[in-house]
Amino acid sequence: MAPNGSVGFRDSPVEPGIFLDEDLGSDWYIYESTESAPHDDLFPDAVMECHPTISPQMYHTVMAPISLALILALSFLVKRRRLHLSCWNGVPGLLSPGNLLEQDGHRAVAAAVLALLCSELCRLLLDPHPLPLLPPTGTTTASPAAREFWKVLALLYFPALYSPLLACPGPRHRLGYAAGTLLAWGHCAAQAWHRAQCPLAPKMHRLYSLLSHVPALLSLSLLSLWYPVQLLRSLRSGDSPEPRISGKSYYRKYLKALLSKRDRKGSSLKMDESLSSRIRSYLLSYIYIPEEGFRIPLKLVASVTVAVVAVYQVAVLLLVAVVPPLRIMRAGMSKDVVVLLVQFGLVPSRGAAAPGDLEQELRTAQHFLWALEVCYICSLVLCCLLTYAMLLRSLAMHRSNLRALYQGAVLDVFSKAHILRPSRESLVCWMAFSSFQAAFACLGLLIQQVIFFLCFVAFTFLVVIPLQLGTSSPLFGIIRNMWPFWLTLVVAVLLQHLLAHSQFLEQHSLQKEITNRRALYIVTFLLFPTNVLVGAMAAVWRVVISGLYNAVHLCRLDISLLHRGVETFDPGYRTYCHYLRVEVSQCHPLLKAFCFLLLQPGRPEPPAPPCDTQLEEGLQLMHPKPPAPGRARSRRIRARWWVAYTLLHNPSLTASRKTALADPAANGAQLGVPRP
Amino acid sequence: MAPNGSVGFRDSPVEPGIFLDEDLGSDWYIYESTESAPHDDLFPDAVMECHPTISPQMYHTVMAPISLALILALSFLVKRRRLHLSCWNGVPGLLSPGNLLEQDGHRAVAAAVLALLCSELCRLLLDPHPLPLLPPTGTTTASPAAREFWKVLALLYFPALYSPLLACPGPRHRLGYAAGTLLAWGHCAAQAWHRAQCPLAPKMHRLYSLLSHVPALLSLSLLSLWYPVQLLRSLRSGDSPEPRISGKSYYRKYLKALLSKRDRKGSSLKMDESLSSRIRSYLLSYIYIPEEGFRIPLKLVASVTVAVVAVYQVAVLLLVAVVPPLRIMRAGMSKDVVVLLVQFGLVPSRGAAAPGDLEQELRTAQHFLWALEVCYICSLVLCCLLTYAMLLRSLAMHRSNLRALYQGAVLDVFSKAHILRPSRESLVCWMAFSSFQAAFACLGLLIQQVIFFLCFVAFTFLVVIPLQLGTSSPLFGIIRNMWPFWLTLVVAVLLQHLLAHSQFLEQHSLQKEITNRRALYIVTFLLFPTNVLVGAMAAVWRVVISGLYNAVHLCRLDISLLHRGVETFDPGYRTYCHYLRVEVSQCHPLLKAFCFLLLQPGRPEPPAPPCDTQLEEGLQLMHPKPPAPGRARSRRIRARWWVAYTLLHNPSLTASRKTALADPAANGAQLGVPRP
Known part of the structure; x- marks a missing residue:
């Protein structure tokens, strides 16, 4: 606390009453001790530099290796489970952080982790110690270019740190959920503890640190609730087998909605609407009301979430950068x-x-x-x-x-x-x-x-x-x-x-x-x-x-x-x-639903996937192996679908289309797998 | 000239060396007499207030009544010529200043007069004496609101003053051309004399007055050349009869160009152009190259001319308002x-x-x-x-x-x-x-x-x-x-x-x-x-x-x-x-060409126009009287044209179309004049 009650907005000791010296910018926010502040709740009382029990450096030094170890272990596990026999064949690929092109069910997780990342990004751009793995003295005494370099490293470090949080539900296995629970609880506990110990910070405004951490804390709380719930569900019902088409229920719903809602269009073609109803419909167009049978893609949900968090962070920054100095x-x-x-x-x-x-x-x-x-x-x-x-x-x-x-x-x-x-x-x-x-x-x-x-x-x-x-x-x-x-x-x-x-x-x-x-x-x-x-x-x-x-x-x-x-x-x-x-x-839902139908009928059990690690799930869907001989009619129908699909996506084959149409049952399977 | 060589940019006497008094804005542009100016050609030597022999007030007091008298006389003349017998029947209408919706030949006149008007507008907005009919002292001592009022009056006065210049060629009569010559010479001589006597002005910059009058002088010179040429031509060949469809040669040309240029489109559909030719064609698209058989409407020509003059005026103003003070x-x-x-x-x-x-x-x-x-x-x-x-x-x-x-x-x-x-x-x-x-x-x-x-x-x-x-x-x-x-x-x-x-x-x-x-x-x-x-x-x-x-x-x-x-x-x-x-x-050229064709064949001489002053030329074209009985084939063709035209422009008649089609020759004439 500064002597005789005069409070400096910044840490440097200040001399009250001096307005015209060279350091005008930093000493401007002084008010004399004789004036009583009318609203002192927003004024920065001198906030001491706070050192929490778990320093940021220690937190990152512990969590980063744990995350790395967990994600590696999980990757090996998935490899082992998928490849059964030839376990160590091929380089084990890392788990992907969220299937951004698929419609699987982890939309909330993806949005939460990206919001967390966006929140950290806003923090690190302002922080003089962008990379918390290093001791703070190492970054503050460096040259400006070196500090920029640390910032660039931090830009890559944070996504790597949080990617396990997003990758854990990928295998849909209880071990994945357990690892996710562990990580989410670790991150959440550390950050909440830090905020609880040091709610106010001397930097910017005393409340800024708390306000700017709200999205991160919310995201982490969501994750540390979601993972245990999933873990419990998987423990109770057993691990669901990894579905061949993720989000297949959505595609079925989309198809149903498309086929059933024939009569919807007629009602929307009223031309002679009154002005008030037109204004109402215009205002309603600004509100996104989810419609049954249609789901916004994951990437768009993530984009809007991230944008909302970013706008919140910028707004908080704008607020605390201007309003308290104005009051002072x-x-x-x-x-x-x-x-x-x-x-x-x-x-x-x-x-x-x-x-x-x-x-x-x-x-x-x-x-x-x-x-x-x-x-x-x-x-x-x-x-x-x-x-x-x-x-x-x-x-x-x-x-x-x-x-x-x-x-x-x-x-x-x-x-x-x-x-x-x-x-x-x-x-x-x-x-x-x-x-x-x-x-x-x-x-x-x-x-x-x-x-x-x-x-x-x-x-x-x-x-x-x-x-x-x-x-x-x-x-x-x-x-x-x-x-x-x-x-x-x-x-x-x-x-x-x-x-x-x-x-x-x-x-x-x-x-x-x-x-x-x-x-x-x-x-x-x-x-x-x-x-x-x-x-x-x-x-x-x-x-x-x-x-x-x-x-x-x-x-x-x-x-x-x-x-x-x-x-x-x-x-x-x-x-x-x-x-x-x-x-x-x-991600055309009809296409996916069609692929799902193709894979469905002839196979009560999914066959063992091929060992080619280059072949991803999407490609597997596109090039299914010809089905085992079953009923002739369903085979012919499927073969025709294949022909249609193949021709649609391989216009170069249209030259040989006549022969293909002449005997679709025989050529369909061959055409269905157009390898270049 | 100010004493001891120090030159004030404004008229007020200045004290060199005083920079911090209250009137800083006006006394800023001072340079000391000891410094020699490196480029003194643009510096304002003290320009005396110049009083030309023909003061602006006198010029306007003379020209405004002459213009009014000439245009009234011409209007009466046209009325008399048009109505032959019942000369004084109906209120004689004023001549219109340019047929802005027609394609008649006075495009240069219209553009010149509008450019002149635009030039005057720029001047009057800056002038402390906007209405030159009044003595200058009357406007400068008035209150700001009264001065605004004079400006508003000037906004209406100037178009009224110049409208005879545009209206004179309307009747296509030698007297009209003579009146136009008189007016154009009067305006041009007065303004040129004024500029010659007082090329420099103390206001703004000494060259500003000259530069800002260039478009007006150019327009007036164009007019005072164009009118005598037209007068000479009409004296030599006799007055051309007032055509029923103005600019009919253009419509014929348009029709010819449309019918002949069938093969033009094929060459413009090259898809595989090289980059350089694409850049060239892009740059060429910024240059307007007139095409045969198509003429930009008069209003657009006038708009672009006016815009060019306005841009010139603003650019001159921007130049003289900043560059000379910067040099000083x-x-x-x-x-x-x-x-x-x-x-x-x-x-x-x-x-x-x-x-x-x-x-x-x-x-x-x-x-x-x-x-x-x-x-x-x-x-x-x-x-x-x-x-x-x-x-x-x-x-x-x-x-x-x-x-x-x-x-x-x-x-x-x-x-x-x-x-x-x-x-x-x-x-x-x-x-x-x-x-x-x-x-x-x-x-x-x-x-x-x-x-x-x-x-x-x-x-x-x-x-x-x-x-x-x-x-x-x-x-x-x-x-x-x-x-x-x-x-x-x-x-x-x-x-x-x-x-x-x-x-x-x-x-x-x-x-x-x-x-x-x-x-x-x-x-x-x-x-x-x-x-x-x-x-x-x-x-x-x-x-x-x-x-x-x-x-x-x-x-x-x-x-x-x-x-x-x-x-x-x-x-x-x-x-x-x-x-x-x-x-x-x-102004659809095809429509006009069609009307022209309609009026052409059956009538070697135009009939006397009706005495209804409400009925304008355009309406006459739209509702021609049924032709006198002539050859059956041309009548039938014309009747079919009428049906087509009538149905196109009267969709409400489509209900009765079948009967009309059943006997077009009989019903066509009746349908052709759909009076409400």
Whole structure:
């Protein structure tokens, strides 16, 4: 605690009353001890540097090897279980962290782990000790370039640390769930203990550390509840056999919903809706309501979760970086500063020149600062709400786009025809999609905050405060001096509308025709200069509305901010289009349901998978071995399906299609496995 | 001339050396007499207030009544000629200033008069005496609101003053041309005399008045050449009879071009063009090359002319408002100012503390100001070129849009179906279109200038000047300190592309398929935080490119700056769409050619027009009286045309179509005149 009650916002010892020395930036947040703070709950009492029992370094030194050991053990186990006989044949592959292209059931886990990772990312970008494996002194004394280097290492370290949390449920085995439980409890306990021991931190604002850890703690709590539940379920019912098609129940549901909901379309084609119902449906379009039989892909769920967490982190940062300093400035506002402000004309003076009579100016200055604070908080709340609304709306748009693409309506989604096949670029865009969504949401929030804060401040200081204080404002002056001008513009526009309605248009049966052409030309020519001024207003409006629209929609990847013809130059929209190509080509639910049907009937038990480690589950689905001889009819049906599927995906085979169709039962199986 | 050679940029007497008094803004542009200006050609030598022989007040007092008298006389004359017998029957209508919806031959006149008007508008907005009919003292001593009122009156006065110039060629009579010659010569002589007597003006910059009058003088010269030529031609060949369809030669040409150019389309469908030819065709698309058989409508020609003049005026204003003051500041830079600048850190110091050793700092400061000036001029030139390129490009777009709409391809132009009929709103938009184009081009130029100037300044002061002086810049510092970060981003992106190309994609016959899915998921998860940072860069790029795109394309009304779904909220694009509706519905060349054919064959001489003054030329074309009985075949053909036309434009009649088709020759004439 600093002596004589004066409290420094930063750690360095401060000398109260010095405002004009060189270190102005850091010593600005001082308030004199004689002034009592009106709301001291948000003021930073001197927070001691807190050293928890389990230091971050120790926590990471313990958890990192444990995670590594567990994931390696689990990988070996899976290898052993899958390959039964030739256990050590081939390099054992690591477990994948979440099957991001599959519809299996671990959506909550994937979202929680990515949210955790995103939360850590925000922390490490601000932290002077980004890599907690090293002692703190090693990173703070290094050169800036070396510190950047540690940050880069931390960027790779954290996903590696948390990937076991996501990989453990992969094998669907009780040992996997047990390992997950262990890891989740370890992480959760360590972090919760750290927060419980040191709830306040001296850095930034004393509450910032706690607030910024909320998403991480929530994610870890979710994980440490989910894993034990899964473990218990698997212990009670025995391990479920690893399904050949993950999420097959969803595909069956999708198929059912598609086949049953024939009558849904008729009701949505009402053209003559009233205005209120149209407004209601417009507002409802911003709320994502899950529909039966359709599930948003895992990657999109993860993207939106990550974006929400990122926006929360940025909003908290924006809040604690500005509001407490503003409050400290307000409380510490002394009469010397007010004299300066009055001299600069920032605070209106009532003519009291003596320093003793500055009471009212001091109150005005404090009122102005309070108004600034209110503007800032209001605009921040508005921005967060807008961003979340946009994210929800983009979920609904994703669904309708995916639906359209599943039905083959490519031109409804893209402005020109696309081939929905993965390419190098689209794969890279697919990989980066979630990250881009988070980054775009953050930048969008920042830009919105700047714009809306300026708007709120302008409105407050040009309209509200002058009305309150009874003083004049530049805006009122402009309106007062230029009223003939504004009146002329309004009258000119009204006059043109009236004339067009009553004089220049003639009703012919059902349509209107232009009449009185000579008068029309005369009015057009006479009003040309006035219309230029109207056009200037329209141009300003165009700038304002396009700027606002782009700022608000910056976080949405599903719409392009550029014009139709050049929309591929918009990096966000380009990423989204490529993402859709991969998603639709790889996860078409009907295709998957069909594959599932193909694999289902002839095989009561799944055959032993081939030992080729290159062959992944997806490819196995695509190239099933010809079934054992069974009933002739089902075989023929299946063979025809294969022919159709093969031809669909191998257009080069259409040349040999006639012979294939001539004897589908015999050639189908051969065509079904088109190895290049 | 101010005493002892010190020259004030403004009229007020100035005291050199005083920089910190209250009137800082106006006294800033002082340079001391001891410094010799390096380029004194642009410096304002004290320009005396110049009083020409014909004062503006006298010029307007003479020309306004003459214009009014001439146009009234001409109107009576036309009335008398048209109505022959019942001369004074009905109120004589004023001549219309240019048939803006027709394709008659006075395009150059219309463009010149509108350019003249636009030039006057720019002048009157800046002038303290906007209404030259009043004595100057009457307007300067008035209150601001009264001055605004005079400006509003001036907005209506100038089009009224110049409208006779546009209306004179309307009757196509030698008297009209003579009146036009008289007026054009009068205006041109008065203005040229004024400029010759007072080439320099004390206001703004001494050359500003001259530069800003160039478009007006050019327009007036064009008019005062065009009218005598037309007068001579009409005297030599006799007055041409007023044609029933104006511009009929154009419609015939259009029809011929349409019917002959069948083979043009085949050559434009080359898909496998080389890159260089594609770039060439892209660049060529920015140049409007007139095509045979198609003429841009008069309104569009006028809009682009007006926009070009407006952009010129704004550019001249921007140039003289900034560059001469910058030069004066540079020449008048004293050592006291340099000391201040060095103290603020704006000019780097070599450690010389004594005021006598500031030579080098003074040179550096002057160099900085020179760099600012260069940046400003470069960005202004760039902005003007970009705006002109955009205007040319929009001309080409107008042509392709009109072509598409003439062919009925509404969905190629608008994103949803429109009914191409005039409505109240579309008529208002049609009236305001040219003015909007001019206003949007001006605001676009202003915004571009701000953006490009800041970009040029940032580039100069962060890159060029530090490289020149060998000092460090914040940009270099950021790059030096953060190179591991930038390197990581580049490596991460490259790595993903490489992996996607070599590991995650497998070539199957003609298409690619995803393989190694587990590794793909692992890489995706591990690179998630890095990709967030890549995404942040992409988001910044998205902001930059959408901002630049919108700023550059602000002047183009033919594209929307908003997303497809909400493009009607863009005032510019909305105006354009409505304009197109009116233009296409009223000026379809095929329709006009058809009407022309209808009127042509059966009538060697045009019948006397009806005395109904409400019935305009266009309506006469639409409802021709049934022809006198002639040859049966041509009558039947014409009747069928009428049926087709009537049904096309009266969908409500389709119910009775079968009976109409059963006996078209009998019912055609009756259906052809569908009076409500």
